[in-house]
Amino acid sequence: MFFHIVLERKIQLHPRHFGPHLRDKLIEKVLQEVEGTCSGRHGFIVAVTNISDIGKGLIRDGTGFVTFPVKYDCVVFRPFRGEILESVVTMVNKMGFFAEAGPVQIFVSNHLIPDDMEFQSGDIPCYATSDGLVKIQKDSEVRLKIVGTRVDVSEIFCIGTIKDDFLGLIGDPTAGG
Amino acid sequence: MAPNAAAEEEDAAELKLGPDFEKAKCLMNSEVAVILERKYEQIQQLPDPASQVSQVFEKSLQYVKRFSRYQNPNAVKQVREVLSRNQLAEFEVCVIGNLCPDTLEEAKALVPSLAKRSKSDDDEEDGITDEKIEQMLQDLATIKKFE
Structure with missing residues (x-):
């Protein structure tokens, strides 16, 4: 799910930037340092939408650098256990398939794919029902439920399932829309 | 570590999102699309657009x-109005807005917290009945049709 939240970060600025453009430089630095990063706590920071507050700077002993506490509004993407979302399949193999929902990678193991769907290797590996009507392959759109998340320092991985009511394939590329 | 302990207890099905997100404002995909597209246009005006766009941003936009x-910003606004009339939690509003369930059963399956509350029918306090949910889904379908 995407959220709009307020975060704070301490930005260090070199004294050479002190002048009429101090604020611009600070904002530029916030964007540079936070956009595109990921933390386990807040998820992926997709975009900063507004700088809401710049606090008083504090000169650091010895270096002359100044740290400013900056509050900013941002759009983050944070997956939760139990959340249901739509995703695009990126890779299929006999262990299961990988899907992407925005910046996050989700793995669906073959244990969490309905039993009536089987792996079929070939040019385009896929999971399909025996009648071939439902087929999950690369670029398929799949609705899944997140059952677990693993948080690394700079990335979040999810485990998903499509073994539940109203989950599974949404649109198939071969179905022609 | 405290953040990990919190992560263990998170469960979107019961609306447990942890202290950082409990009161946070959720966004529907359509709303995020409006925000990101505007930002993307702004970035294109800058002298060096390529270096400004992070991978996370690009993937999210796609x-x-x-x-x-809902493609039309006005429709997006209407959807939010319809959904927020019904005493839903922010998170529920956005799940419904994103997935657009067609039927009552689908809505309840996708938003388990909704099913739990609507069980205690007629209880206007916590107030959401099956009829209300159906009405809401119909309203959404109408907006989609006339978008």
């Missing part, structure tokens, strides 16, 4: 474009 149910 994703929300592909999965937003």
Whole structure:
């Protein structure tokens, strides 16, 4: 799910930037340092939408650098256990398939794919029902439920399932829309 | 560590999102699409657009474009109005807005917290009945049709 939240970060600025453009430089630095990063706590920071507050700077002993506490509004993407979302399949193999929902990678193991769907290797590996009507392959759109998340320092991985009511394939590329 | 302990207890099905997100404002995919597209246009005006766009931004933009149910910003606004009339939690509003369930059963399956509350029918306090949910889904379908 995407959220709009307020975060704070301490930005260090070199004294050479002190002048009429101090604020611009600070904002530029916030964007540079936070956009595109990921933390386990807040998820992926997709975009900063507004700088809401710049606090008083504090000169650091010895270096002359100044740290400013900056509050900013941002759009983050944070997956939760139990959340249901739509995703695009990126890779299929006999262990299961990988899907992407925005910046996050989700793995669906073959244990969490309905039993009536089987792996079929070939040019385009896929999971399909025996009648071939439902087929999950690369670029398929799949609705899944997140059952677990693993948080690394700079990335979040999810485990998903499509073994539940109203989950599974949404649109198939071969179905022609 | 405290953050990990919190992560263990998170469960979107019961609306447990942890202290950082309990009161946070959720966004529907369609809303994110509006925000990101505007920002993308701004970035294109800058002298060096390529260096400004992070991978996370690009992936998110592609994703929300592909999965937003409502293209028109006005429709997006209406959807939020309809959904927020019904004493839903922010998170529930956005799940419904993103997935657009067609039927009552689907809505309840996708938003388990909704099913739990609507069980205690007629209880206007916590107030959401099956009829209300159906009405809401119908309203959403109408908005989609006339978008």
